[in-house]
Amino acid sequence: MSHAFYIYTSYGVSGAIIAILCLWVWLDGRARQKELTALEAAGHRRRSSAKTQAEDAA
Amino acid sequence: MSTTSLVISKVTGLANPTRFLALAARMIPWMAVITVLLFAAGLYMSFASTSDYQQGYTVRIMYVHVPAAWLAMMCYSVMALSAIGTLVWRHPLADVSHKSAAPLGAAFTLISLITGSLWGKPMWGTWWVWDARLTSVFILFLMYLGIIALNRAMDDPGKAARVSAVLILVGFVNIPIIKFSVEWWNTLHQPASVMRMDGPTIDKAFLWPLLVMAIAFTMLFFTLHIAAMRNEILRRRVTAQRRLAARMAGRGEE
Amino acid sequence: MGLNVENLAARRGDDLLFSQISFELKPGEALVLTGANGSGKSTLLRVVAGLLRPEAGHVSFVGAADGEARPAGEVSHYLGHRNAMKPELSVDENLSFWQDFLGDSDGGKGLSILEAAEEVGLGGITHLPFGYLSAGQQRRFALAKLLVAYRPIWILDEPTAALDAAADRMFARLVSGHLAAGGIVLAATHQPLGLDGVKELRMKGFAGTVQDIAA
């Protein structure tokens, strides 16, 4: 096999691994960010609904 | 009452990570841009460079292989420093740091192993030999995977961080072995030619692209590391919020 | 029509826990098993569910639709001491798995996961991993599992363990709702369930050794 094959494969594999790594970090960050905003939204909703319950009781 | 004080102590504990998150949000775009520019320059230089009379064009594999191998070791050193931070100062950011560095280290080690194989095949006629340098790097790879598995196996992040910090520090003996294996044992792998006491022996034509690529890889590592740390902090916040939500749900009933 | 239990006997080791137990439950009826620890309540429930082979007698269920007798276990929900939920998965994932896996029996339809969670009073937290919840919350979601797939018979072993007073009332409401819809409930407990008009079977425990039944 020609040397070009080894060179391009090694660059290709390295590029692929780095791309997967970047993609993973990026997607992971986005998913966590989304979970956190969803949780915060749910938290607000619950707090307000708890308040209305308290008002009903009073 | 007790829950309020718990919340307050949690908030003070997170104060540092909060500052870190703000800093990370500002730094990551800049670092990403610098990394991309460095990679563009490095790749251009490495493909424009002349070939080695002995190794032919395959010397170009060096421009990814050597920086990746260098990062594999540097990442472990960063993890070892963070492990000291975990055990001595119990700093929450140190836990996050070594946990999020492990997958990055594993990836860079994998790159250096694969490119090394692809370089070894045309040069030595075999994909792999069990000599001291290659074996010790492979053990480094297994250690990274072991640390990842250990972190995943434990529920409590604080405890997981302390246990894996001990493991990281024990495993640090491997780093000098990797570094000096080519000098201590007679191996197929060529000795270091850049990082030497008496100055680099490598030709200037190869040195410049290699240096630029090394800096590019290092920047890439730090960018990814900071982003991964931010993800880890967010993950812990999600967990904390979820536990809080579970507690609140029970109280809402009464 | 209904659940038919005839001359049931079961043993643990060589000891006969009970024998000659017969009862019949029509749609809308409930039977509560009471008795001391070790009197064979759980064993009787497991025999009815088809998880243990009886020493003698048999259990059958005749459905409204086809009028054919079939093993009661296939048309039952069984809630044992453990909740049958995975702590690693979220409540939502757990419930939707059981919904898909169990499917509905003839003659009814399960609630959606959201509705079931609202029924047990924990509507907002189905996205949480099951392992994060307190024991009482976990038990409530185990009860929600009974709602997501329809089964005419509920077999409940100490259903109110780990539940507080409010959850006890919620449980009583669920059971009476199930009975009103023509379901059958068979429950073992050592505390009052707060249900009106249910039959009670007092288990005494130790009914002799295996030789007695052979003789």
Next chain:
Amino acid sequence: MMALFLRDLKLSVRAGGGALIGVLFFMTVVAVIPFGVGPDLNLLSRIGPAIVWIGALLSALLGLDRLFQAERDDGSLDIILMQDTPLALTVFVKCLAHWTGSCLPLVIASPLLSLFMNMNEVAIGAVMLTLFVGSPALTFIGAVGAAVAVALPRGGLLVSILVLPFAIPVLIFGVSATYAAVEDPAPFMPPFMILSALTLLFAALGPVAAAAALRQSSD
């Protein structure tokens, strides 16, 4: 049934799942061999296929004991046993999920380890192919062992002891098919077909036997 498959797959990838541990164990087992026999490349390439196969066999057994034990511990097994869907079918789906979650990563990792064993390209392909075809048989055999040992408190080791003798034929034909692909006179197809037949046989037999054992074990 799809729900069961997806749930088991999810559980094997989630935190604490066995997928990563199995691959790590595989790599470690194969990596210690050169330290034992010495770094002689010719010797390594000769014993390589056998080493990779044995490593895969041991790692495939690693997570098997939890196959039914985890279901039993949280009470899910009772509910699964009560359903009118054939239990053998449920076991079959669980086996498939376990294979996808734990054995498929081993098959994917095997070329990397074969390189470490200095095997040539044909041998690497043959090892990967035989592992792909043969490893389901290991899971199906293991399911029987896991079902028998489900009620035992420390069944983990016992499962391996029970299962290993039955896995020997799979090992024999897997390794011999790999060698046949590399060495010229021996034909590749006969041992490979026997290996495929073994997998099909155990795919039919294993779930039925495991279902019978599970029925007996409930108390």
